[in-house]
Amino acid sequence: MVFTIHDLIHLRVAEEGSALKRLYFERIVRPAARRAFRVLTVSEYSRREIMAWSGLPPERVVVAGNGVDSTYAVAGSRNDFGAKYVLYVGNRKPHKNLDRMFEAFGALADRTVKLVLSGEPDQHTHRRTERAGIARRILYSGTLADADMPALYRGAEVLIMPSLLEGFGLPVMEAMACGTAVIAARSSSLPEISGGAALLVDPLDVGAMRDGLEAVLSRAELRDELRSKGLERAGYFTWERATERVKEVLTGAANVTAGEQRPSLVPSM
Numbered sequence: 001m002v003f004t005i006h007d008l009i010h011l012r013v014a015e016e017g018s019a020l021k022r023l024y025f026e027r028i029v030r031p032a033a034r035r036a037f038r039v040l041t042v043s044e045y046s047r048r049e050i051m052a053w054s055g056l057p058p059e060r061v062v063v064a065g066n067g068v069d070s071t072y073a074v075a076g077s078r079n080d081f082g083a084k085y086v087l088y089v090g091n092r093k094p095h096k097n098l099d100r101m102f103e104a105f106g107a108l109a110d111r112t113v114k115l116v117l118s119g120e121p122d123q124h125t126h127r128r129t130e131r132a133g134i135a136r137r138i139l140y141s142g143t144l145a146d147a148d149m150p151a152l153y154r155g156a157e158v159l160i161m162p163s164l165l166e167g168f169g170l171p172v173m174e175a176m177a178c179g180t181a182v183i184a185a186r187s188s189s190l191p192e193i194s195g196g197a198a199l200l201v202d203p204l205d206v207g208a209m210r211d212g213l214e215a216v217l218s219r220a221e222l223r224d225e226l227r228s229k230g231l232e233r234a235g236y237f238t239w240e241r242a243t244e245r246v247k248e249v250l251t252g253a254a255n256v257t258a259g260e261q262r263p264s265l266v267p268s269m
Contacts, residue, residue: 001035003032003033003039003040005040005041007046007166009165030053030054033056037256038253039062040063041062065237065241065242066173066242067238067241068237072149076154076178078155079116080155083114084110085155085157087118087158091119092119095163102132104206105137105213107206107210115137118140119143120142153180157216158183158216160182160183162183163188168189169190180227180230181226183209184201185200185201186201187203197230
């Protein structure tokens with residue numbers, strides 16, 4: 001048996017978990033991980049988290065990574081919201097750290113810049129943006145087909161990923177592949193995944209996030225540098241590369257002889 005655990009965020013953030021979910025992972029997922037030939041995951045950060053949580057040795061947890069579809073490219077149409085915009089792509093759960101992002105955006109000197117959020121508007125998000133004094137500067141992309149996402153990235157001045165926790169952070173790679181500058185939190189997997197191609201900021205420091213946005217929005221040479229580095233970095237994350245890693249693990253599992261007994265790490269119940 002081989003299976004994938006992307007991250008353990010729902011176990012790390014109390015507001016996003018539940019007693020039932022924690023019980024399921026404790027009684028079902030962890031014993032299964034200990035019986036598995038290998039557990040796949042998407043980043044070295046998630047690998048360390050899984051090893052600490054499961055007690056598995058390093059060789060049993062393998063980083064397969066993620067990839068970026070070829071439709072995410074520099075060439076193509078661009079969204080136009082009638083103004084320069086900062087882009088956030090993702091859900092609005094607590095670990096995404098949106099309230100600090102809203103506060104940082106509200107402190108920008110240029111009040112003509114918009115903040116575009118992926119997805120549909122909702123009352124909770126509206127109230128949060130009102131508290132930050134930026135409700136009139138917020139736009140929503142609406143529900144987009146996958147084929148329409150690259151244009152959203154291409155049109156942005158910068159993508160911001162302020163998350164406190166991420167198992168991978170796919171929007172970072174998608175933006176980079178589209179030639180868009182990226183600001184990312186200096187937390188969890190994001191420094192690893194961005195690989196020096198994003199401007200990293202302290203996700204707990206609103207001032208640092210604001211300064212990062214000011215720098216990227218006002219300095220064309222910095223945006224160009226981040227775009228160039230991002231395109232190179234995104235080229236490393238392909239689905240073909242991820243597929244090869246998964247294939248290696250599955251081939252290893254298939255080659256285990258039927259009579260071989262692997263040591264069990266499952267505690268007696």
